[in-house]
Amino acid sequence: MNHHHNTQTIKRRRFLKDAAFIGTTALAGTTLLRSLTHATDDSQSTTQSTTESPIDLAIIETTNNYDGTIAAVERLGGIKKFVQRGSRVGLLVNSRFDKQGTYVKPEIALAVIAMCHNAGAKEIVSLEDVSSSYWRKATLTKELREYTETLVSPSRGETTLAIKDGKSLKEAEIARDLLECDVYINLPIIKDHVGTQFTGAMKNVMGATSGSTNRYFHHGSGASGYYDDVEFLSRCIAEVNLLRKPTLCIADVTEVVITNGPFGPGRIARPRKIIAGADMVAVDAYGSTLLNLNPTDVLTIRYGAELGLGRTDIENLSVHTSKI
Numbered sequence: 165m166n167h168h169h170n171t172q173t174i175k176r177r178r179f180l181k182d183a184a185f186i187g188t189t190a191l192a193g194t195t196l197l198r199s200l201t202h203a204t205d206d207s208q209s210t211t212q213s214t215t216e217s218p219i220d221l222a223i224i225e226t227t228n229n230y231d232g233t234i235a236a237v238e239r240l241g242g243i244k245k246f247v248q249r250g251s252r253v254g255l256l257v258n259s260r261f262d263k264q265g266t267y268v269k270p271e272i273a274l275a276v277i278a279m280c281h282n283a284g285a286k287e288i289v290s291l292e293d294v295s296s297s298y299w300r301k302a303t304l305t306k307e308l309r310e311y312t313e314t315l316v317s318p319s320r321g322e323t324t325l326a327i328k329d330g331k332s333l334k335e336a337e338i339a340r341d342l343l344e345c346d347v348y349i350n351l352p353i354i355k356d357h358v359g360t361q362f363t364g365a366m367k368n369v370m371g372a373t374s375g376s377t378n379r380y381f382h383h384g385s386g387a388s389g390y391y392d393d394v395e396f397l398s399r400c401i402a403e404v405n406l407l408r409k410p411t412l413c414i415a416d417v418t419e420v421v422i423t424n425g426p427f428g429p430g431r432i433a434r435p436r437k438i439i440a441g442a443d444m445v446a447v448d449a450y451g452s453t454l455l456n457l458n459p460t461d462v463l464t465i466r467y468g469a470e471l472g473l474g475r476t477d478i479e480n481l482s483v484h485t486s487k488i
Contacts, residue, residue, distance in 0.1 A: 217482055218240075218241065218482065219239050219240050219241070219482050219483070219484045220441055220442075220443060220446060220481040220482045220483060221439060221440070221441040221443075221446055221447065221450055221478070221481055221482075221483045221484070222235075222236040222237070222239035222240050222439070222440045222441065222483075222484045222485075223236070223437055223438070223439050223450065223483065223484065223485040223486075224236045224239070224437065224438045224440075224485075224486060224487070224488060225435075225436050225437050225485070225486070225487040225488075226418075226436060226437075226438065226487065226488050227436060228488070229269045229271040229272050229275070229416075229418055229438065230271040230272070230274060230275045231275075231488060232272075232438045232488060233271070233272045233275035233276060233414060233438055233440075234275050234279060235486075235488050236414065236438050236439070236440035237276075237279060237412075237414070237440055239440070239484045239486070240412075240440055240441070240442075243279040243280065243282065243283045244283045246347060246349075246411050246412045246442075247279070247280050247283040247284075247285055247347050247411075248283070248284075248346070248347075249283065249284030249285075250284060250285075250286045251284075251285055251286060251346035251347050252285070252286055252287045252288075252289065252344075252345045252346045252347070253280050253285045253287070253288045253289065253345060253346070253347045253348075253349060254288075254289045254291045254341055254342050254345030254347065254348045254349070255273070255276065255277070255280075255288055255289065255290055255291060255315075255349050255351065256291040256292060256342070256348070256349070256350050256351060256368055256369065256371055256372055256410075257273045257290065257292065257294055257298075257351045258351065258352050258353050258368050258371065258416075259273070259292070259294045259295070259298040260292070260371070261426060261427055261428065263421070263427065263428030263429045263430075264419070264421075264428065264429065264432060265353075265355065265419050265420045265421040265428060265430065265432045265433075266353070266355065266420075266421055266425065266426060266427060266428040267298070267353060268351050268352070268353045268416045269301075269302075269416055269418055269419070270298055270299055270301050270302035271302050272351065272414065272416050272418075272438065273294075273351055274299075274302060274304075274308050274311060274312075276349060276351060276414060277311045277312070277315070278308070278311060280347075280349075281311065281314075285347070287316055288314065288315055288316065289315070289316045289317070289318060289319075289341045289345060290315045290316065290317060290318070291318060291339055291341055291342050291345075291348075291371070291372045292318075292339075292371035292372055293317050293318070294315070296312075299312045318339050318340075318341045319341070320339070320340035320341050320344065321339075321340055322337045322338060322339055322340060322374050323337070323338065323340045323343070324336070324337045325338065325343075325407055327403055327404070327406055327407065328406075329403070329406060329471065330403040330406065331399060331403065332384065332385070332396050332399040332400050332403060333380075333381075333384075333399070333400045333403040333404060336373055336377045336404045336407065337373060337374035337376060337377045338369075338372055338373050338374070338377070338404070338407055339372040339373075341372075342369075342372045342407075342408060343407065343408055347411045347412075348408060348409075348410050348411050349410060349411060349412045349413075349414065350365050350368055350369070350410035350412070350413045350414075350444060351368075351413075351414050351415075351416070352364045352365045352367070352368035352413070352415050352416070352447075353415070353416040353417075353420060354415050354416065354417045354420055354439070354448070354451035354452070354454065354455065355420040355421045355422070355425040355426060355455075356420075356421050356422050356423055356424065356425030356426075356430060356455065357425045357426050358391065358424065358425065358426075359390065359391035359394055359397065360391075360394060360397060360398055360401070360462075360463065360464055361394075361457070361461075361462055361463075362448070362451075362452050362455065362457060362462045362464065362465070363425060363426050364415060364444075364447065364448035364451050364452070364464075365410065365413045365415060365444040365447050365448050365451075366401055366402060366405050366444055366445070366448055366464050366465070366468050366473075367401050367464060369401075369404055369405055370401065370404075373404060377404070380400070381396075381397050381400040381401065381404075382397060384396065384400065394463065395463060398463035398464045398467055399463070399467050401464045401467075402464055402467035402468045402470075402471055402473065403467075403471065405444065405468065405471075405473055406471060406473070409444065409473060409474075410442070410444050411442065412440065412441075412442055413439075413440065413441055413442070413443075413444050413447040414438065414439070414440045415438070415439040415440075415447050415448075415451050416438065417435045417436075417437040417438065417439060417451055417454050418434065418435070418436050418437065418438065419432060419433075419434050419436070420432070420433055420434075420435070420455075422455055433454075433455070435454045437454060439451055443474040443475060443481075444468070444473065444474055445465060445468040445469050445473050445474025445475055445476060446474050446475050446476070446478055446481055447474075448462070448464070448465050448468070449465050449469075449474075449475070449476040449478050450478050450483070452465060453478075459476045459478070460476060
């Protein structure tokens with residue numbers, strides 16, 4: 165056991181030694197993006213995101229999901245604003261579905277992993293184990309393949325915690341790694357959901373809660389069918405997020421199902437947008453508008469705002485939008 169651990173440690177050290185160079189290569193587009201933004205955006209531009217009033221939400225429209233993800237985080241002030249050197253990062257990627265428009269594009273996740281390494285993260289834990297077939301959906305350079313190989317599986321089991329302000333949900337069993345990591349990054353896909361109408365950052369946390377907790381979400385009110393009590397389910401989804409807010413959310417709204425979600429197959433919309441922000445409710449609220457929904461009509465979003473988890477009044481937030 166120790167031998168395996170030591171091998172992993174040495175491998176990771178050797179990899180991190182090279183990460184300065186690899187990370188710089190991976191992020192080389194950023195400077196170019198900055199100059200492009202200055203050239204093409206109107207005066208709001210990038211300088212505001214780092215020097216003047218902070219940006220609450222960054223929305224990048226792009227056909228390059230890797231560079232677009234980096235650009236979105238840059239607009240928020242850069243990854244080092246969220247990830248400190250030596251920190252342990254928990255990454256929750258919605259990767260479990262296979263149909264078109266149902267999973268986060270792997271290039272988005274890879275960009276986040278590359279940025280975390282570049283910021284000097286000590287370890288990145290994949291909070292819901294991501295299969296190797298998911299990464300094969302992307303074109304992997306040798307460096308990017310090594311990034312995926314350094315991801316750590318959740319190792320600390322699950323723990324049951326009381327939810328002090330829970331109305332529907334009094335306790336939940338959740339991955340201990342999600343609670344104990346220094347930085348928690350939530351990577352949802354914004355899409356249709358046949359039960360809750362909408363799924364995004366708040367619902368993504370069900371990827372890190374136990375099967376029994378998830379069953380309670382669906383049946384805890386006495387409902388027999390999976391979606392017989394959407395109000396109870398939506399409240400449970402909002403309340404479980406009281407256990408820990410994400411440090412950063414990066415939502416995929418590039419190519420998404422707008423019918424027959426979350427599994428698909430369904431009708432596809434292509435907003436080609438990536439949303440980044442620290443406020444999961446605001447990320448979901450903005451994302452819902454891209455599916456032609458009113459945020460306050462979506463129960464998970466409404467309950468999240470009521471619980472103080474974030475804001476739905478996106479018109480009062482500082483929102484940066486640009487196209488790259």
